[in-house]
Amino acid sequence: MPIYEAPTRDMQFLLHDVLKLQNYSNLPGFGEATPDVIDAFLEEAAKWHRDVLAPLNRTGDLEGCTRHEDGSVTTPTGFKEAYQQFCENGFKSIAMDPEYGGQGLPLTLAYAINEMTSAANQAFAMYPGLSAGAWHAIHQNASDEQKRTYLPPMTEGRWTGTMNLTEPQCGTDLGLIRTKAVPQDDGTYKISGQKIWISAGEHDMSENIIHLVLARIEGAPEGIKGISLFIVPKFMVGEDGSVGERNGVSCGGLEEKMGIHGNATCVMNYDEATGFLVGEEHKGMRAMFVMMNEARLGVGLQGLAAAEVAQQNAAMFARDRLQSRSVTGVKAPDKPADPIIVHPDVRRMLMDTRAFTEGARALTYWAALHEDMVHKAPDETDRQRSKDYMALLTPIIKAYQTHKGHQGANDALQVFGGSGYCEEWGMSQFVRDVRIAMIYEGTNGIQALDLVGRKLMAEGGRYWQTFFAEIDAWCEENKGTSDDLDAHIEKLLAAKSELVEATQWMGMNAMANFDNAGAASHDYLHLFGLVALGYMWAMMAKEAEAHKDEDDPFYANKLITARYFFERVLPETTAHLAKLKTGADTMMALPAEAF
Template identity: 65%
Template sequence: MPRYKAPVRDMQFILHDVLSLQNYSNLPGFSDASPDLIDQILEGGAKFAEDVLFPLNYSGDKEGCKRNPDATVKTPDGFPAAYEQLVDAEWLSLSADPKYGGQGLPGVVNIAINEMQSSSNMAFSMYPGLTHGAYQALLAGGSEEQKQTYVTKMINGKWSGTMNLTEPQCGTDLGLIKTKAVPQADGSYKITGQKIWISGGEQDLSENIIHLVLARIEGGPEGIKGISLFVVPKFIPDADGNPGERNALECGGLEEKMGIHGNATCVMNYDGATGWLVGEEHKGMRTMFVMMNEARLGVGMQGLAQAEIAYQNAADFARDRLQSRALSGPAAPEKPADPIIVHPDVRRMLMDSRAFTEGARAFMFWTALYGDLLHKSPDDAVRQKAGDYMALMTPVVKAFLTDIGFKTTSECLQLHGGIGYTQEMGVEQYMRDARIAMIYEGTNGIQALDLVGRKLAANGGRAIFTFFKEMDDFVGENADNGDMKLFTDALSDAKKKLEAGTTWLMQNGLSNFNNAAAASTDYVHLFGYTAMAYMWAMMAKTALEKDDGSDPYYANKLKTARYYMERVLPKASSHLDMLKAGAESMMALEADAF
């Protein structure tokens, strides 16, 4: 059976040594986040993930969720008790606004806790994860009354939240939404329609569920410009703010899914349900994008999280499984065969996995830190850069980390051989769970189009040119350090390729939009491999500074960094070549030839 050990040491290395969170102690939230406190949080989070959530992962996958005759939903055995512990320990309020009951700690610390929870039990972690995004949307667009009514109870976990976008006839193209909202004399609206694929739409964990629903006000404009956002609670709060009258909505059914069986994915039917407008009429997408962007970063983290637990179990298996002899001669002559970890191709799969998870973690945390700076820095220039980076990096984090995260779970299953394909080892669950992350919160193809079609050109390309300069500055600052030459040379070469791909898009994308679309996925991967090279170069520099020979952690970090630069980063070149091929051969076949 599988196991999970939270990578606390690696998280400490990134937070304390690479990102140096202690240097931001002048900012709100950071001032309270001393290295000792962060370590206590990480250790406590690890214990909760390992001892409470992980034991429910396998059983939750097997049991799944069940819809009761009264349209309520039963989550897997153990989930309600685990959720109660999550709430009692105040894990949900870690980085939330103190004005509404949160602890106000940096969001980047919360990302570390979220990774542990997602690795240990992805299906469970989705319930509080969506609640976080929902209350962020209310904080961004809701009235003060709505914030007071809903946000505090969502932050403390007593109430949960969902996002209701998709309908049977529309997913990506939300302008086709049919759910309608009819204004009432008291200022409320009656919401009628059906939403599908609603994660956590019904469950037995929280005492109320706060649905954020996209709908079209009766008589409103067609298309995306006519979409409004509404808060629609399962139980309408009474005068004291407690769950009161049952609203006219219910779970019409549960989806039978490939993975994340422990999460209730619901068809939600709204039959004249009472809701209240969030923000302005016909401006619902503006506020919902706050939640969607929060969710997209969280989904990128899920790609990393499933890769991490898959890697841990693959490494265990490779050390223990005896099969054949090392090509260079017996490594364990006292045994009937050598452990498969001696074989280079097994090492390839393990090193690819390790190089991805450690690099992805640094990329995830680095991006999350800019999210903190966007909201907390008093410096206009820092906030501008942070906002630019958050817009630019979000589609890359979401698409690249989930693409390669899924590939990593597949490689880790492959390493197990035939037994990996069975349920006995448990690793097939990580591959099934990871697959959805490439689809929901905007498919990876849509993320790629968003990057090349909107994010690159925003503000005259300011964000991407700032990123180019940052990498150039890093290379220049380390030009005289001979120990860094391997890493800076590789980063410099990758940056030039990303620059070449960006220039090609600018020159060829506008003249033929199909060129930009055809290149978009390769550009995301070119960008992702380059960003990870920057992360690995920064980690290598830190490891060199810390390595005094007394701790193998730093030497191992440098070995993995070298592997990434020599064996993983060259993949960026092929993506540049494919990107430059354009759309002609891709679009040449007539539709009826497929």
């Protein structure tokens, strides 16, 4: 059975040394998140995820969820009990508003715990993950009365939440939604329609499930401008907060999926279910985007988490598996063959994944800190910059990290060879589970189009101009620190200049032919992702160098991995630039009937 050990040392390095959360102690919630508190939280969470949640990952894959004749769904053995412990341990409420029972700690710390949960058991992580997204959507958009009704039990974990967008005839194009909402005299609405692919739509882990449903009020405008958002509880809620009679919502079936078998992916039927409008009529998409953007960052985290746990197991296997002799001479003379970790191609796969996971972890936590700043920074300029960065980086984190995360899990399976292809070793589950991350919450292709079609042009290009300027300023400030860091800075600036060239090419060619934007979008997003990781690796290298003379080998290993990233990974930017500049001609030339 695969193992999982949370990379707490790397998490501590990022939170304390690189991001320096202790420097934000004047902000709400940060004062309580002292280094000692963070370390204790991480260590206890690591033990629980290793000992309780990770062993259930295989169980969930083999058992899956079971739908019964009455439409109820039972989760795999141990999931319900683990969820109760998860909530009791405070993992669910870390960053939630204290007014509704949350701990009010930094979201950055919550992301570290969320990484552990996704790595230990991705299917399980989706239950509290979607609930957190629903919680934030209600917190930001609902009325005070709705917040008082739904947020406290959702904070405790007694109630969970979902998001209901997709229908049989529409996925990405939500303007085609047909689910209807009929106004009632008492101010409620009757919701009727069918939603598909609803993760955690029905299960036995909580007392109530609060569905957030996109629907069209009768007479609403066509397209997304006519969509509204509704709270539709599984069980009606009394004035005293008690759970009452069953609402007109039910699970019509469970999807048979490639992976994440432990998560109930449901067909949800709404038969004149009672719904409550969230916010204004016809403004549902704006409200739902709060949840969708949070979910996209969480999905990006899933890519990183899957690569991390798969790489851990691959590295352990590579140290033990004996196969052939090293090309440079015998390394284990007391054994019949050398461990495969001596072979350069095995090292390539392990180092590629390590360089990705450590860089992606830094980028995700850095983005989480900016999300904290959106809500807590006292200066409006700082809040706006963080908003800009979140808008710019959300599609990159979602798409780049899930693409590379799947690649990392796949490479880890490859390290196992034939054993990896056999289910008993558990590696195929990581590959199967994380594959969905490239699809849901907006496919990676959609994320790339969002980046080039909306984010680059927004506010006259302010988002990317500010980000590029920050990289330039950091590089200028840190030049001369050391020869090694100077070499990294030189490579980072060269890659950033290629990103600038790509951005300029997009500006000149995308408007002339919109297919150019679509054809270049994948490579542009990956080029951007590499530069963003390069910035993170430069910051990590600086901090590691400051401690390199200490006995802790962590810092020396960090510098070795940094060098690997800058010399063997970052140069991929050149290929992405060359490909995107070819435009759409060759991509679109073949007639459709020729496929």
